[in-house]
Amino acid sequence: MWLLGRLAPDHKTIGDFRKNNGLALRKVCARFVELCREMGLLATASVAIDGSKFKAVNNRDKNFTRAKVERRRAQLEESVSRYLSQLDTADRQEPTEALAAKATRLTEKLTKLKEEMGKLAAYEKQMLASPDQQISLTDPDSRSMATSGRGSGVVGYNVQVAVDTEHHLIVTHEVTNSGSDRAQLANMARQAKAALKTETLEAVADRGYFSSLEILACHEAGITVTLPKPQTSGAKSDGRFGKQDFVYLPEEDAYRCPAGEQLPYRFTNEEDGKRIRRYWTTACQKCSLKSQCTTGPERRIPRWEHEHLLEAVQQRLDANAQAMRVRRETVEHPFGTMKARMGATHFLTKTLPKVAAEMALSVLAYNLTRAMNIVGTKPLMAAIAA
Numbered sequence: 021m022w023l024l025g026r027l028a029p030d031h032k033t034i035g036d037f038r039k040n041n042g043l044a045l046r047k048v049c050a051r052f053v054e055l056c057r058e059m060g061l062l063a064t065a066s067v068a069i070d071g072s073k074f075k076a077v078n079n080r081d082k083n084f085t086r087a088k089v090e091r092r093r094a095q096l097e098e099s100v101s102r103y104l105s106q107l108d109t110a111d112r113q114e115p116t117e118a119l120a121a122k123a124t125r126l127t128e129k130l131t132k133l134k135e136e137m138g139k140l141a142a143y144e145k146q147m148l149a150s151p152d153q154q155i156s157l158t159d160p161d162s163r164s165m166a167t168s169g170r171g172s173g174v175v176g177y178n179v180q181v182a183v184d185t186e187h188h189l190i191v192t193h194e195v196t197n198s199g200s201d202r203a204q205l206a207n208m209a210r211q212a213k214a215a216l217k218t219e220t221l222e223a224v225a226d227r228g229y230f231s232s233l234e235i236l237a238c239h240e241a242g243i244t245v246t247l248p249k250p251q252t253s254g255a256k257s258d259g260r261f262g263k264q265d266f267v268y269l270p271e272e273d274a275y276r277c278p279a280g281e282q283l284p285y286r287f288t289n290e291e292d293g294k295r296i297r298r299y300w301t302t303a304c305q306k307c308s309l310k311s312q313c314t315t316g317p318e319r320r321i322p323r324w325e326h327e328h329l330l331e332a333v334q335q336r337l338d339a340n341a342q343a344m345r346v347r348r349e350t351v352e353h354p355f356g357t358m359k360a361r362m363g364a365t366h367f368l369t370k371t372l373p374k375v376a377a378e379m380a381l382s383v384l385a386y387n388l389t390r391a392m393n394i395v396g397t398k399p400l401m402a403a404i405a406a
């Protein structure tokens with residue numbers, strides 16, 4: 021009311037304003053973060069990075085992936101064969117009026133199913149032609165994404181945030197339609213560092229962000245990251261020794277195995293764009309622990325040329341038992357608040373640029389109320405006016 025000089029625009033005017041001023045809204049959001057920094061509210065160069073799935077204006081039934089098309093086709097085919105068999109049964113019985121009505125009903129249902137099959141074939145064609153083999157009919161930019169709840173998922177956007185660990189202000193955010201967080205760490209951390217105008221930055225994230233190349237990119241940008249490594253060791257899950265049971269000896273450039281043998285460096289090769297050094301010993305054949313270690317002739321340990329960065333990440337995590345709790349508490353605050361304000365449907369607009377503007381507005385509102393709670397309304401208004 022105060023901001024608009026007692027104007028009371030209707031929902032259409034508000035909707036159009038939001039639609040037509042997307043870029044400006046994003047700039048205001050970024051400018052407010054700058055103001056918070058100038059007011060000394062972002063003095064700690066420490067952020068928690070996380071992503072959360074926000075629902076788009078796109079029903080799950082209006083999103084098609086290869087698996088969904090196959091599932092839907094199987095359902096339709098099952099219905100067709102059920103109706104056909106009911107028609108066959110009706111044909112074999114003495115004709116009556118009720119039976120004739122039933123046959124007409126079944127034929128109508130079959131015609132509808134045939135139409136559905138035709139539509140499904142058209143969607144499948146579109147879906148297969150799209151780059152990520154997925155289409156959404158209402159909001160074409162939204163994507164089907166898994167959420168942390170078991171077996172649940174949404175059609176929506178993955179909103180990334182970097183949140184200041186002291187005051188829980190959102191330093192930077194980005195709306196993406198990629199369901200995975202794995203390639204987001206360096207991008208979000210770099211954006212946060214730029215917004216905070218700091219030389220170094222501490223960033224915590226969850227295991228979904230663990231990517232060797234992203235961690236390297238953060239290191240090169242002067243960002244210290246702390247995050248757990250996902251347990252993906254096949255040997256460990258098969259009950260054999262995992263790589264963590266082998267100790268790297270930097271002076272010797274060798275590994276020490278659980279049997280106490282040294283595995284010297286052998287050769288380097290390239291794998292997925294990374295230079296990997298390989299270590300093994302010839303003592304495995306006679307080792308009494310071999311069955312707990314490898315199914316091959318010898319156990320080979322791979323080491324990425326920048327593995328010391330990953331070891332440093334693990335050491336930081338071991339030294340700071342609270343890091344993951346701080347991360348969770350920091351990011352739950354803004355996501356919880358924004359989702360509660362947005363209600364059950366989350367986004368109201370369609371397509372990525374408009375959704376990004378809507379999110380900027382939501383982030384701005386969150387940061388504004390956060391700043392008001394921290395410094396009070398009057399000092400904040402004075403700082404805005406200055």
Ligand code: SF4
Pocket residue numbers: 277278279280281301303304305307308309310313314318319
């Ligand atoms: S199998 Fe080889 S690497 Fe494994 S514990 Fe025995 S000697 Fe060490």
